[in-house]
Amino acid sequence: MPTITFNGISKSFGANTVIKEFTAQVPDKDFLVLLGPSGCGKSTMLRMIAGLTEITAGELRFDDRVVNDLSPKKRDIAFVFQSYALYPHMKVRANIAFPLVMDNHRWWHHLPVVGALARRAVLKRPDVAEKVDAVAAMLELTDYLDRRPRALSGGQRQRVALARSLIRDPAVYLLDEPLSNLDAKLRAQMRAAISALHARVRKTFVYVTHDQVEAMTMGTRIIVLNDGVVQQYGTPKEIYDRPANVFVATFIGSPPMNVFVAEATGDGLRVGDRLIPASREVAGRVAARGEAVIRMGVRAEKVTIHPADADVENAIEARVVNVEHLGAETVVGFTLRRDEGAGVVGAAATSGLFSARLAGEVPLSADTPCRVGFDLDTVTWFDHASGRRVEL
């Protein structure tokens, strides 16, 4: 039951560095999520923890033990593959029990025929059978123990993969995008199932995903990765409320955080050619940093939208681009450009597009003028050049 310590871990394939200098500590029994877009190095990271990929430099420790050169088995880990990696010719029972069969391996199991019989005997041993039955019952697989993987649905295969990882009661569970091949409904179910599993076995989980919903709902801690560089390490709440930089801010949240470029002037903050009313004091603080331009991050749910003729504090003129009614809430896309005509599609339509998340049904229609308001106190500020969060 280890604390996992990453000490300046990096990984290169030839001249190509995929993980740059990573240092962090994951407390025991935590649910750590490695989150990032495709190709950010998160799977490589997980495979390094597992021992499937060699660590180029740095030190990986489980408690005080350096595990860099230990085989996956000696690290006492379980790994759930994205493709499940079930053994196709074995029945579910044999798949789940495979780690136990290997634990009971003797040299004479290498003999042909004799070995096959011996492995079958291990499967039938009461203690092994009991463990398999218990794990299968926990994951509702009891009825499928005599089937082969290809006769199972995606969700069932996923549970077999989980069962196989559970059977040996490892210290660390490593899961590589285990839900990405499931449909949306099943994914929500399995999210809950895996969270419940974590609560039940009380072991360290490291979970790789590119899905921020999975990260936010399941993780007790999240590492956000991009281009092999750790962007932020913190609890889901910290990451949502206090994103370390613009990348994290726009990667987390659906719709993502709106980031406006603002300029401090004598009259107050300006976004484009629009002056934010009553922002003279904030503009003063921005100017005090010695740089007039700053980026202003506003969560979509902190944005309010008003009719064009309403008189509201801190509101600026904008134009509604699209309205998505989701039932309980409405997502309104808006732009600050004046020339935004209809018929713009593709990247041009989404660049400069901001969004607001409003509760309930909102009587707004696309391509109409409006006023957009937000509370300057809840804004997250980012340095314009580096994109890092700054305190004002």
Added chain:
Amino acid sequence: MAVSQATRAPRRPRRPRGPLAPYAFAGAAALYLVLFAGVPILKGVQLSVTDTQLINPNGGSSVGLDNYAALVGDEVFLRSVVTTIVYAFCTVAGSLLLGTVSAVVLNRAFPGRFLARAVAVMPWAVPTVAVVMVFRWIFNNDNGVANAGLSALGIGARGWLTDPSYGMPSVLVATVWKVTPFVMLVVLAALQAVPEELYEAARVDGAGMYSTFTTIVLPHLMPTLRIVGLLMTIWSFRRFEIIWLLTGGGPAGVTSTIVISVYEQAFGNSRLGFAAAIGVLGLLLSLAVTLVYFVIETRTERKNRVAA
């Protein structure tokens, strides 16, 4: 699996065709088989119940089952059947074992792998006659490398192609050397279908290299090995050139398989009808092996279906 299903292109709308179209396609293949396999087989069966001689191929008269009756009690024929089975079994066992081992070795990444693969398939690509010439030289009593090497080691020379106790092993060595690359190629292709994650899952589950092979890779290869085994067996039953050119069925008839007997009876003793009868019995042997294969295959399939 799920991915390939999801990305499969939507089926093109089917153009209405005449109901005869499928029969026309299958019929072309059937016609080919009937013309070039069916007719000769029937002709062979017809020949086998006559006393046709080589000098007068169309002048035989029917003798009923006399040829077969003669064969059943013929010790030379029975010996050739046993020789054929021994030859086929050893060839298949040897080439499957060597082919699988070399495929597994060549499936691993190492520098120069492609060169090694190219070299390993060369025996298969070389014409049989050339292979036999090389082996005749290797096995030559007086100046072959086999004897030269063994003499140098103090073991002493052997009559590889002249001593009846070494005739069969010599033929087997040459045959296995020639046919193993075929097994290797097929197994190599099957190995590439084993997903990388299975090896990794096995590593995580604590399986060593050898256990991974026996418990995960080998079951994956079994269907391939079964079909290759069948093909190799049938091909061994019919293999002629290597044996004929290397030993001509000798020494003292120890390498005289069924096909060698057919040739000798037909063109040595001019007994076309008798030779045809031997050929028909040889065909039955191949059919028996094929039958065994299909029984095994359907049983495995049924077992899988029950589990599915």
